[in-house]
Amino acid sequence: MFPFVFEWTWDAGYLIFMGLLYLVLGVIAFGLIYALVKTWLQLRAPHRK
Amino acid sequence: MKKEEKASGTRYAMVIDLDACTGCGVCVVACASENNIPVMFDESDKTRNITWIQIYILANGKGFPETQLIYIPRPCMQCGNPPCVPVCPVTATRKDPNTGIVSQIYTRCIGCRYCMAACPYQARDFNWFDPSFPEGMDRYLSPEVSPRMRGVVEKCTFCHHRLMRAKAKAYTEGRRYLKEDEYIPACAQACPAKAITFGDPNNPAHMVSELIKGPYVFRLLERLGTEPKVYYISTKHWVRRMADNYLSGEFSTLRSQLE
Amino acid sequence: MDLALIPNGVQRCSLKRFLPWMLLWSLVVAWGLVSAFLCFYKGLNQTNMNHYFAFGLWITFDLSLIALGAGAFFTGFLTHIIGKEDLKAIINAAVVIGFICYSAAIAMLGVDIGQPLRGWFIFWHANVHSMLTEVSFCITAYLGVLTIEYLPLIFSNRKLNEIREFSIFGDNLHRTMAVFAAAGTFLSFFHQGSLGGLFGVLFARPFAFREGFLIWPWTFFLFILSSIAAGPSFTLLCVWVAKKVTGKELVKRGVFNMLAKISGWLLTAYIILKILDTISWAYGVVPRAGLSFMDFYEGPYGIWLMIAEIGIFGIIPAIILITPRLRERNGLLIIGALMNITGIALNRFAFTIQTLTIPVMPFDVFMSYFPTWQEWGIALGAVGYGILLFSLSYRYLPLFPQEAELNPVKVLGKAVTDSGLVQRR
Numbered sequence: 001m002f003p004f005v006f007e008w009t010w011d012a013g014y015l016i017f018m019g020l021l022y023l024v025l026g027v028i029a030f031g032l033i034y035a036l037v038k039t040w041l042q043l044r045a046p047h048r049k
Numbered sequence: 050m051k052k053e054e055k056a057s058g059t060r061y062a063m064v065i066d067l068d069a070c071t072g073c074g075v076c077v078v079a080c081a082s083e084n085n086i087p088v089m090f091d092e093s094d095k096t097r098n099i100t101w102i103q104i105y106i107l108a109n110g111k112g113f114p115e116t117q118l119i120y121i122p123r124p125c126m127q128c129g130n131p132p133c134v135p136v137c138p139v140t141a142t143r144k145d146p147n148t149g150i151v152s153q154i155y156t157r158c159i160g161c162r163y164c165m166a167a168c169p170y171q172a173r174d175f176n177w178f179d180p181s182f183p184e185g186m187d188r189y190l191s192p193e194v195s196p197r198m199r200g201v202v203e204k205c206t207f208c209h210h211r212l213m214r215a216k217a218k219a220y221t222e223g224r225r226y227l228k229e230d231e232y233i234p235a236c237a238q239a240c241p242a243k244a245i246t247f248g249d250p251n252n253p254a255h256m257v258s259e260l261i262k263g264p265y266v267f268r269l270l271e272r273l274g275t276e277p278k279v280y281y282i283s284t285k286h287w288v289r290r291m292a293d294n295y296l297s298g299e300f301s302t303l304r305s306q307l308e
Numbered sequence: 309m310d311l312a313l314i315p316n317g318v319q320r321c322s323l324k325r326f327l328p329w330m331l332l333w334s335l336v337v338a339w340g341l342v343s344a345f346l347c348f349y350k351g352l353n354q355t356n357m358n359h360y361f362a363f364g365l366w367i368t369f370d371l372s373l374i375a376l377g378a379g380a381f382f383t384g385f386l387t388h389i390i391g392k393e394d395l396k397a398i399i400n401a402a403v404v405i406g407f408i409c410y411s412a413a414i415a416m417l418g419v420d421i422g423q424p425l426r427g428w429f430i431f432w433h434a435n436v437h438s439m440l441t442e443v444s445f446c447i448t449a450y451l452g453v454l455t456i457e458y459l460p461l462i463f464s465n466r467k468l469n470e471i472r473e474f475s476i477f478g479d480n481l482h483r484t485m486a487v488f489a490a491a492g493t494f495l496s497f498f499h500q501g502s503l504g505g506l507f508g509v510l511f512a513r514p515f516a517f518r519e520g521f522l523i524w525p526w527t528f529f530l531f532i533l534s535s536i537a538a539g540p541s542f543t544l545l546c547v548w549v550a551k552k553v554t555g556k557e558l559v560k561r562g563v564f565n566m567l568a569k570i571s572g573w574l575l576t577a578y579i580i581l582k583i584l585d586t587i588s589w590a591y592g593v594v595p596r597a598g599l600s601f602m603d604f605y606e607g608p609y610g611i612w613l614m615i616a617e618i619g620i621f622g623i624i625p626a627i628i629l630i631t632p633r634l635r636e637r638n639g640l641l642i643i644g645a646l647m648n649i650t651g652i653a654l655n656r657f658a659f660t661i662q663t664l665t666i667p668v669m670p671f672d673v674f675m676s677y678f679p680t681w682q683e684w685g686i687a688l689g690a691v692g693y694g695i696l697l698f699s700l701s702y703r704y705l706p707l708f709p710q711e712a713e714l715n716p717v718k719v720l721g722k723a724v725t726d727s728g729l730v731q732r733r
Contacts, residue, residue, distance in 0.1 A: 001434050007140040017436035021445055024491050028453060031487040035480040042476050096358035096675075107671050121671075132512040138440040139429040159429050160352075160422020162362035163440050169512040169668035175362065175422065177353040199351045200422025270668060272598050273512045291670050294598030 060129070060149040060278065061207055062250045063237065064260040065122055067283040069244035072120030076102055079239030080124075082189070083208060085196045087180035099174045101125065101205035102236050109287045119288050121281070122245075124236065125172040125205035126269065127151050129276030133164035133173065142202075149278060150207050158201040165202060169270055170277075173204045207247075208234035229255050250278075267292045313467055313704050317712035320703050321554075330699065333692040340689015343682035344419050352422055354682045361664050365679040366420045369687045371503055371656035373409040373416075374447065375531070376649060379539030380406020380454060381489075381496035386570070388489035394566055397559045397710045400461050401550075402543045404701045405694075407454040410447060412690035419686055439505040446499030453492040456481060461705050497532055504531025507659045514597035515604050516663040518589060526585050527659070533581065537574035538652035540567040541629075541645040548642055550702060557714040558707075565632075568641055572629025575648055579622045582655075586618070607674030609662045617658060621651030 001008075001018070008014060080086065080102045089098045102124040109117040131151050134144050141157035142164055144150070165173045179199045182190070190196065193210040197203045215232040219225070229248050237245035248255030260266070261280050267289045268277045283289055290300050314320050346354045357364040383402035386392040418424050430444045463469060463478030481488075501524065507516035508525025518525040544567040551558050590601045605611040628634045628644030635641050665675055679687075701707055 001431050005432060007433055007435065013436050017442070021449075024494055025449060027487060027491045028449070028456070031484045031491070032456065035477065035484050038480045039473070039477040042480075043473060094358075096360055097353075105669075105671055132510065135435075135437045136440065136509065138435055138438040138444060139426075139433045140435040141429075141433075157426075157429060157433060158423065159426045161420075161430075161440060162422070163438070163506075165359065165362035166507075166664060167510050167512060171359060171669070171672070174359055175352075177358070178351060198423075202422075270512070272596065273514070273668075275512050294603075294670055296595060296598055296600060299598065 058251060059147060059249050060251050061127070061212075061232075062149075062248070062257050062261070062278040062280065063124065063207070063234070064246045064257050064266070064280045064282060066244045066246075067119055067121060067281055067288060068285075069242045070120050070122065070240075071242050071244075072104055072106065072118075073241065074104060075239045075241055076122055076236035076245065077104060079235040080205070083191060083194070083235035084206075085190045085194045087176075087178075087196070088183055088186070089178060090181070097177050099176070099203065101172075101174070101203070103171075107288065107291055109285075117285065117287070119283065119285065122236070123170060123172065123269070124234075124279060125151065125207075126170055126275065126277035126279045127205075127207060129278060130274055132167040132169070132273075132275055136163045136167045138163065148212065150209055150212075151204070152206060152209065153202065153204055155195060155197045155201050155203065160200040160202065162202060169273060169275070173202050175202050176200060211235075265289070269293070310704075313465060315464075315466060315704070315706040317717065318706075318715065319556075319717050326699075326703065330696060333695045333699070336692030337689050337696060339685040340687075340692065343685030343689065346682055347419050347686070348424065352420075354680065356677055356680045356683065358677075360675040361661070361677040363660050363664060364677060365683045365687055366416050367660045368653075368657050369690065370413045370416055370420075371660060372653040373413045373690070374503060375500070375535040375538050375652050375656060376542040377406045377409025377413070377539065378496060378500060378535035379541075379543035380409075380457075381450070381492045382536045382539050382570075383543060384457065384485075384489040385493045388486045389493070392566075394563055397563045397708065398543060398547060398567070400705075400707050400709070401547055401558075403454060403457045403461065404698060404707065405543055405546050407451070407458050408694040408697050410451045410454055412693055414447060414451060416686060416690055439502045439509055442502040443499050443506065446495045446502065450492055450495040450499065453488050453495065456488050457485065457492070460485075461701070461707070464706055465704050496535075500532045500535040501528040504528045504659075507663055510663070513663055513666075513668060514593055514599055515666045516659055517593050518585065519592065526588075530578065530582055530585060533574060533578040534652050534655060537571055537578045538649050539571075540574075541571040541625075541648040544568060544571070545642065545645045545649065546698070547708075548645075550698070554702070556711065559710050560714070563710075564641060565635060568629045568635045568645065569632075571645065571648060572626060572631075572635065575622070575651075576626040576630055579618065579626050582618060582622070586614075604662075604666050607665050608676040609658070609665055613654065613658060613662065617651055617654040621647045621654060625651065 003010075077100060081100070084101060086099050086101065092098050095103075102122055105121045105123060107119045107121060109115070111117070127150055129149065131144055134142050134151060138161060139157055139159055141154045141159070143152050143154075145152060160175065162175055165175060176197055176199050180196055193214070211234065212232045215227050219227055219231070233247045237247040246256050246260055248257040250258045250261050252258060257280075260282065263282060265282050265284050266280050267283070268280055269292050271277070272293055281292065309323050320326070343354070355364060380402045383395055383399050387395045387399045418427060421427060430441060431448075434441045434445070436442075460478040460482045463474040469475045469478070504527035505525055507513075508518040508520065508527030510516045516527075518527050520526045520528060544564055547558055548564070594601055594604075602611070605614070625644045625647035628640050629648065635644060661677070665677075667673055667675075
């Protein structure tokens, strides 16, 4: 999973597979963080009724 | 995968002469005691017990007096193109690029059994039970082979620890090569009929390199492209016919080419 | 008693009726938990699997559940990315069903491996050349996506929604949903495909082996197509069962029609390609392995299985679901959907169990296998868990946006109004 785990090899297979995996995980994390930050900002903003 | 299979370099292989094999089962016993193979409470259940080398009995299907029986000992084929290696999700099984031996890391295996589904030879066994040894037998376990825990897959390793031992010995003697008889798996050593020959077919000095060139040599399921490194010899046509699947007419064509 | 938790504008049965229903399915789940405990404590000898049947009932169940759960990603894809507004009526239910299918499948896989404590090795020591690695990564990541998609629905529970943090967070997640739907679609495409690849790459098993495109055997693409054909049908069927159990109209009839139409056309495409694949396999892989087509059907699972899979449960439901006149009749719609998912489940069965049944060595024998009560327990426990979670979600979450409109509640009195039961926002 990581370059420091010993079966890791710097070949095309690992780069494509892990590259895509981390890209997707990154997109999911980005969406989640975006929603969290936005929530936090909205909560800090004065409560409008 | 194919590229990795070098024409030169060490590639350990086994040749089993089925005409010499009497089916006595000593290879199975020797293997079991050499490799700390556990004894199940029900060893008659061959679908769940552990046998790294298993003997199949084949009959030609003819009535008396033409009945013929033959025994096929089947260790792991140590395939040149192993179907089990690329499928393992945790890299627990690997083909050694220096010897061609397919290894299994027991402490890495998660027991998903995908490799067993991939292997057409049924050469891989899963530990359905905790390993157990009859009272007193535990004192005869080999310290060179790690026993396996419940829930992992195991298989014949061509007695890889014997290779390690032979290499260590050669190293202390200042040699960089092994002599032919220095590294032999337990089954080959124990066979009273001397039916099993072991060595490196890429080394012209080794007997196996001559044996595999013989006209009666065959391998199991060669057509699937697994490149097995266990070769069999039988002068009987019906035995060679049973080693692989053939469409009607295919095998007789092969046979006429041979003769 | 739990009136305060029930969504606005809809009516639910009394707790007295709800609890026995839950108890019934809890017992099934308990059966599953006992079985799982035995498998963890005593090992996989509790099953009837053996060296020949390295995989058993659970893998068939897993593959079927994941195929049927494809309704979630595909409905999400159509709703959030293609913009099919009509499907909004069913997207919540599709997400819950998907979550149930995937979480149950992962839990079953956790029992199925011989060393469950080493399960994390599959990520840590990943072998990227193994289809199983791809499956594991993708289904785990996709379960995360489904959880994210499920959260806004949970936060829209009446009581939870009163908490400002939850309601705002749920709202923001909802707005970002297209991103998650896109990630989910990508992950789903790959793991549905890899589940097909799982067996298609077994080059030493001529029954399962397929040629293909680059590293992907044809089964990779067939599994994607069959899962998106079966997914919407399964969603349809679940909603239909919920409708019958609750006695309420949950979505408009048009939504069922739309799901059936999508399912039908995808199934038609799949069945055509499946037939082509079978023919090319029978004339390519099979003779090259020295076998003839009928050699595979001599054992316990004869040619009838293939006729059932492709003919009866493939072609017939495809015809029913693509013909508007037929799918508009309720009885045929349900039979069509049911036959569709049966066909896909049979396909998963053939690739898992039948592959292992067929001997490859000419002197080996056909095997057969029947699961133990522990294996049934875990498989049915997963079903029980699904029904429990779906019932809870239906009772306490606004699962079907059209429900209130389709089932107008009569105002009974002030007490009821105060509870919020008929108050609409």
